[in-house]
Amino acid sequence: MSVDLGLSPDQESIAELFNGFFSNEAPPAVARAAEPLGFDRELWNKVIELGAPGMGCAVEIGGGGASLSDLVVVAETVGRSIAPIPLIDHLAALSVLTESDLVAGEAIAAVAVRPADANGIWSLVPAGAVADVVIGVDGDETIVVRSAPPMSGPRNHGSMPLADRSAREGTRTILGPASLFEVVLDRWKLLTAAALVGIAETAKELGVAYVKEREQFGVPVGSFQAVQHGLADLPVAIDGGRLLTHKAAWALDNVTDGLIDWANNEITDGSTLATMAFLFAADSAVMATDRSLHYHGGYGFAEEYDIQMYYRRARGWSLILGDSTSVGLSLADLLFGTVEG
Amino acid sequence: MDFALSSDVVEFRDEIRSIIREFVTPEVAARMHTTGVFDAPELNLELGRRGILERACPGLGKGDPIEMYVMFNELEKAGAPYDGLAVALMIAAVVNKLGTDEQKERIIPSIISGEALVCMGYSEADFGSDLASIKTRAIKDGDEWVINGSKMWTTLAQVAEWLILLTRTDLDLPKHKGLTMFMLPMNTPGITVEPVHTLGTEITNATWYDDVRVGDEAVLGDENGGWRTMTTVLAFERGVMGGTNAGVPLLRHFHEWAVANGVFNEPTTRERMARSIIDMQVATLLTMRSAWIAASGGMPGLEGSMTKVFAVEAYQRASRWTQATAGPAGLLQFHEEGAAGEGFVEYDARHSPVMSIYGGTTEINRNNIAERHLGLPKSR
Numbered sequence: 193m194s195v196d197l198g199l200s201p202d203q204e205s206i207a208e209l210f211n212g213f214f215s216n217e218a219p220p221a222v223a224r225a226a227e228p229l230g231f232d233r234e235l236w237n238k239v240i241e242l243g244a245p246g247m248g249c250a251v252e253i254g255g256g257g258a259s260l261s262d263l264v265v266v267a268e269t270v271g272r273s274i275a276p277i278p279l280i281d282h283l284a285a286l287s288v289l290t291e292s293d294l295v296a297g298e299a300i301a302a303v304a305v306r307p308a309d310a311n312g313i314w315s316l317v318p319a320g321a322v323a324d325v326v327i328g329v330d331g332d333e334t335i336v337v338r339s340a341p342p343m344s345g346p347r348n349h350g351s352m353p354l355a356d357r358s359a360r361e362g363t364r365t366i367l368g369p370a371s372l373f374e375v376v377l378d379r380w381k382l383l384t385a386a387a388l389v390g391i392a393e394t395a396k397e398l399g400v401a402y403v404k405e406r407e408q409f410g411v412p413v414g415s416f417q418a419v420q421h422g423l424a425d426l427p428v429a430i431d432g433g434r435l436l437t438h439k440a441a442w443a444l445d446n447v448t449d450g451l452i453d454w455a456n457n458e459i460t461d462g463s464t465l466a467t468m469a470f471l472f473a474a475d476s477a478v479m480a481t482d483r484s485l486h487y488h489g490g491y492g493f494a495e496e497y498d499i500q501m502y503y504r505r506a507r508g509w510s511l512i513l514g515d516s517t518s519v520g521l522s523l524a525d526l527l528f529g530t531v532e533g
Numbered sequence: 534m535d536f537a538l539s540s541d542v543v544e545f546r547d548e549i550r551s552i553i554r555e556f557v558t559p560e561v562a563a564r565m566h567t568t569g570v571f572d573a574p575e576l577n578l579e580l581g582r583r584g585i586l587e588r589a590c591p592g593l594g595k596g597d598p599i600e601m602y603v604m605f606n607e608l609e610k611a612g613a614p615y616d617g618l619a620v621a622l623m624i625a626a627v628v629n630k631l632g633t634d635e636q637k638e639r640i641i642p643s644i645i646s647g648e649a650l651v652c653m654g655y656s657e658a659d660f661g662s663d664l665a666s667i668k669t670r671a672i673k674d675g676d677e678w679v680i681n682g683s684k685m686w687t688t689l690a691q692v693a694e695w696l697i698l699l700t701r702t703d704l705d706l707p708k709h710k711g712l713t714m715f716m717l718p719m720n721t722p723g724i725t726v727e728p729v730h731t732l733g734t735e736i737t738n739a740t741w742y743d744d745v746r747v748g749d750e751a752v753l754g755d756e757n758g759g760w761r762t763m764t765t766v767l768a769f770e771r772g773v774m775g776g777t778n779a780g781v782p783l784l785r786h787f788h789e790w791a792v793a794n795g796v797f798n799e800p801t802t803r804e805r806m807a808r809s810i811i812d813m814q815v816a817t818l819l820t821m822r823s824a825w826i827a828a829s830g831g832m833p834g835l836e837g838s839m840t841k842v843f844a845v846e847a848y849q850r851a852s853r854w855t856q857a858t859a860g861p862a863g864l865l866q867f868h869e870e871g872a873a874g875e876g877f878v879e880y881d882a883r884h885s886p887v888m889s890i891y892g893g894t895t896e897i898n899r900n901n902i903a904e905r906h907l908g909l910p911k912s913r
C-alpha cells in the first residue's frame with residue numbers, strides 16, 4: 193500500500209474499451225434519438241455482449257468480479273457519452289441482487305433512491321420506466337419488486353426514463369431491514385458521481401473545441417481571457433471530482449472502520465466519501481455545462497448543438513436523488529451526527 | 534488508485550504530529566501574530582536535530598515528495614507557523630541542484646539544521662506578475678558584482694540569514710535571458726530592510742540594495758541563467774509545501790464556537806460546513822496528486838496551478854461564510870471576549886485575500902491552465 197493516483201493497467205483497458213464502445217455505438221445522435229424516454233433497447237443489448245450489466249457481480253454467479261474502482265471507470269464513460277441505458281442504476285442494484293437474468297442483463301434493475309410513501313409508491317424512480325426489478329425502502333424494510341415496466345413516464349429535464357413504481361404490487365421480496373439498502377444507495381451515489389464527472393469532461397471538451405474554432409473580431413473566441421478563465425476552472429473541478437470519486441471507491445472496496453475526522457481533514461469512511469463525491473461531482477457537472485453552453489453563444493441554446501443535452505442531464509442525474517440542500521444535510525449528519533430533537 | 538500512505542510515511546507522519554504537539558504550543562502558534570513573522574524557530578531546530586529537514590530536502594536526503602506533502606499538510610492543518618521553513622527548504626533544494634560544491638557546503642548545512650532562514654527577493658515595486666521585467670541591476674566590476682536597486686515584498690528579510698535575489702545583468706538580451714540569480718548573506722553591507730505592514734498580521738518588507746558587493750561565489754546557477762534558476766525554485770515548490778488546506782483549522786475553530794453558542798444546529802450552517810469539508814478533501818487530494826506526480830518522476834507545475842486556484846478559493850469561500858454566519862462575533866479580534874473561533878474567524882477574513890495574490894496570482898494560474906492544459910491560444 194502506498195499512494196498511487198493513476199489508473200491500473202486493467203482500468204486503462206476498461207476505459208479504452210468502454211470509451212471506444214460508446215463512441216462507436218452511442219454517439220450523441222443516439223441519445224438524441226432516444227429522447228424523450230431516454231432508453232435505447234438495442235444499445236442495452238449491445239452492452240450485454242460486453243458483459244457490462246453483471247460486471248460488478250461475483251464470478252461464481254456469472255459476473256465479472258470487478259471492483260468498485262473498476263465500475264467507477266465504466267460509469268465515467270457512460271457519463272461522457274450520455275448513453276441512453278440505465279447501466280448506473282443496474283450496477284448499483286446488483287450490489288445486492290443476484291438473480292441470473294439480472295446478472296446477464298436480460299432483466300433490468302433500478303434503484304428507488306427515495307423511500308416509498310405511505311401508499312407504498314416509489315415516486316420518480318430513475319430507470320423506473322424501463323426496469324423489470326426495483327429495489328428500495330418501504331417502511332423499515334428493503335424491498336425488491338418484480339413487475340412489468342410501464343415503458344413510459346413523465347417527460348423530464350434530463351430525458352430520463354423516470355416512473356412511479358409500486359413497492360407492494362408485483363412479486364415482492366423482503367430483502368432485510370432498511371439499513372441493508374445503504375450499500376445500494378452508496379453505490380448508486382458513487383457511480384452517479386463518476387457519471388457526472390464524465391458529463392463535465394465532455395462538456396469541457398465541447399466548449400474548448402468550440403472556442404478554438406469560432407472566430408469573432410478576427411480571432412478565435414478562445415483567445416479572450418474572460419473566456420479562457422471561465423474554462424480554466426473546469427479541468428480543476430473535473431480532476432477534483434474524479435479523485436474524490438476514486439477515493440470513495442477505494443474506501444468502499446478496502447477500508448473498514450474508516451475515519452470521519454473532518455477536524456483534521458482525515459476522511460476514509462466509504463459512505464461519507466460517496467456522498468461527498470456525489471455532491472461535488474453534481475456541482476462540477478452543473479458548472480461545466482453552464483459555462484460550456486455559455487461559451488457557445490447563441491448556438492449553445494440551439495437544440496441542434498449537443499451541449500444542451502449535457503446541460504439537462506447534469507441537472508437531471510443529480511437532482512433525482514433529492515434537492516441539493518437535503519443531500520447536503522444528509523452529509524452533515526454523517527459528518528457531525530444527527531441533530532437531536 | 535490507492536489513497537493509503539505507505540507504512541514508513543505513516544510513521545513519518547506520526548513523528549511530525551508528535552513534534553507538532555510538543556513544539557507548536559498555542560503560545561508558539563499565537564506568537565506569529567504579534568511578531569509578524571510566520572516562523573517557529575524551535576520547531577525548525579527540532580526538525581533539523583532529528584534529521585527530518587535533510588530527509589525531506591529534494592535531492593539531498595530521501596527527498597520523497599509524498600513526505601514533503603505530508604509534513605506541510607500536517608503543519609498547515611495544525612495551524613503551525615511554517616512559511617519560513619517552507620521557503621528555506623525549497624531554496625536548500627535549489628542550491629543543492631544548481632549550486633557549486635562550495636556553495637552547497639557553505640549554505641545547505643545552516644538550513645537543514647533548522648538554524649537559518651532564507652528570504653526571497655524577486656518581486657519589485659513595479660514588477661510582480663511580470664517578474665521577468667525586474668530592474669534591480671548587478672554589474673560586473675573586476676572580480677566583483679555590484680548590485681543596485683530595490684525589492685518589494687521581501688518577506689522574512691527581517692529574520693533571514695540568506696537572501697536569494699533576482700537581478701538584471703544584461704540589458705541587451707530579451708527580458709527572460711538577461712537575468713542572474715544571487716544567493717548572499719543578509720548581513721552583506723549595503724542592504725536596507727524596511728517593514729511593510731499587511732492586512733493579515735504578517736510583516737513583510739521593502740529592501741534596498743546600494744552598491745552591494747559580492748563575488749562570483751554568490752551567483753546561483755548560470756550568469757544570465759536567472760530565469761532557469763527561478764523555474765527550478767518553482768519546480769521544487771510544486772504546490773506541496775502547504776497553502777492548500779488553510780481552511781481546515783478555520784473550520785475547526787468556527788465549529789467549536791458554533792457548538793458552544795448553539796448555532797451549530799442551524800441547517801444552513803451544517804450544510805455550509807459540510808460543503809467546505811468537501812472542498813478541503815478535494816484540495817488535499819489535488820495536492821496529493823502533485824506529490825504523487827513528483828514522486829513518479831514528473832513535473833507537476835500545471836497541476837500546482839490547478840490546485841492553487843481551487844484550494845485558495847475554497848479557503849476564501851470558507852472564510853466568507855464563517856464570518857457572515859458568526860455576525861458581530863465574527864468581527865472580534867484575538868483575545869476579545871466572545872470572538873468567534875477565538876478570533877480566527879476575523880483573522881482568516883483578513884488573511885485569506887493574500888492567498889490568491891502571492892506566489893503567482895489566480896489570474897496568472899488560470900492563464901497557465903488555459904494555455905498549457907486546454908491548449909487555448911495565448912491571450913494578452
Ligand SMILES: Cc1cc2nc3c(=O)[nH]c(=O)nc-3n(C[C@H](O)[C@H](O)[C@H](O)COP(=O)(O)OP(=O)(O)OC[C@H]3O[C@@H](n4cnc5c(N)ncnc54)[C@H](O)[C@@H]3O)c2cc1C
Pocket residue numbers: 652653654655656658659660661662663685686687688689731735737887890891892893894895896897900913
Ligand atoms: C504578503 C505578501 C508576501 C509576499 N512575499 C514575497 C516574497 O517573499 N518574495 C517575493 O519576491 N514576492 C513576494 N510577494 C509578491 C507577490 O509574489 C506578488 O504580489 C504577486 O506576484 C503579484 O504581483 P503584484 O503584487 O505586483 O501584482 P500585479 O502583477 O500588479 O497584479 C495586479 C492584478 O493584475 C492581475 N494581472 C497581472 N497580470 C495579469 C495577466 N497577465 N492576466 C490577467 N491578470 C493579470 C493580477 O492577477 C492582479 O490581480 C508577496 C506578496 C504579498 C502580498
